[in-house]
Amino acid sequence: KNEVEQSPQNLTAQEGEFITINCSYSVGISALHWLQQHPGGGIVSLFMLSSGKKKHGRLIATINIQEKHSSLHITASHPRDSAVYICAVPPGALFGNEKLTFGTGTRLTIIP
Amino acid sequence: NAGVTQTPKFRILKIGQSMTLQCTQDMNHNYMYWYRQDPGMGLKLIYYSVGAGITDKGEVPNGYNVSRSTTEDFPLRLELAAPSQTSVYFCASSYSGGLYGYTFGSGTRLTVV
Numbered sequence: 001k002n003e004v005e006q007s008p009q010n011l012t013a014q015e016g017e018f019i020t021i022n023c024s025y026s027v028g029i030s031a032l033h034w035l036q037q038h039p040g041g042g043i044v045s046l047f048m049l050s051s052g053k054k055k056h057g058r059l060i061a062t063i064n065i066q067e068k069h070s071s072l073h074i075t076a077s078h079p080r081d082s083a084v085y086i087c088a089v090p091p092g093a094l095f096g097n098e099k100l101t102f103g104t105g106t107r108l109t110i111i112p
Numbered sequence: 113n114a115g116v117t118q119t120p121k122f123r124i125l126k127i128g129q130s131m132t133l134q135c136t137q138d139m140n141h142n143y144m145y146w147y148r149q150d151p152g153m154g155l156k157l158i159y160y161s162v163g164a165g166i167t168d169k170g171e172v173p174n175g176y177n178v179s180r181s182t183t184e185d186f187p188l189r190l191e192l193a194a195p196s197q198t199s200v201y202f203c204a205s206s207y208s209g210g211l212y213g214y215t216f217g218s219g220t221r222l223t224v225v
Contacts, residue, residue: 033210043202045213086154097210098143099170102154
């Protein structure tokens with residue numbers, strides 16, 4: 001099983017700040033997923049990435065496969081970004097995405 | 113687009129009762145999943161299916177059963193409910209095993225008393 005650690009567990013920031021959330025895992029993988037869980041509980045896929053960087057709006061995800069580490073950045077943060085951000089990884093590089101291990105999430109609160 | 117529809121949204125069960133959580137998707141996704149989310153813990157996979165007629169166990173399958181008779185439906189059956197099954201349950205679906213992300217249902221909050 002792949003062990004996933006996210007940091008920080010909780011993050012509070014002022015509107016407009018640049019946000020970084022980190023995810024580390026123990027076993028080499030082919031791809032990593034970032035998800036967002038809204039305060040109401042709904043979960044949305046943000047990114048799947050296997051190398052380098054992906055960008056969607058103000059969200060940027062990066063991954064370093066060799067260092068077993070990924071980061072999720074939010075530029076010009078806004079109160080609507082307040083949510084729990086979750087990373088998830090497969091058991092290993094030879095495995096598909098069916099049996100993901102999920103981190104416990106980073107709870108982000110953006111204050112106006 | 114309805115996406116993934118889960119019912120019910122809330123349910124209270126007594127110990128020993130049984131129930132079925134319903135999950136339907138209208139995106140023609142071949143993969144479907146059931147997860148449970150306990151407070152302070154990451155999502156844990158209960159069962160998944162890679163297509164109609166094919167199901168497999170996840171990390172925490174004990175006390176649950178599933179079936180996948182159609183592409184659209186993936187119900188989760190709880191037999192003999194126990195307090196340890198108190199949790200929030202999420203159904204999800206994906207095309208091609210998550211290569212293009214996942215679509216989640218809105219969740220079912222189940223309490224066993």
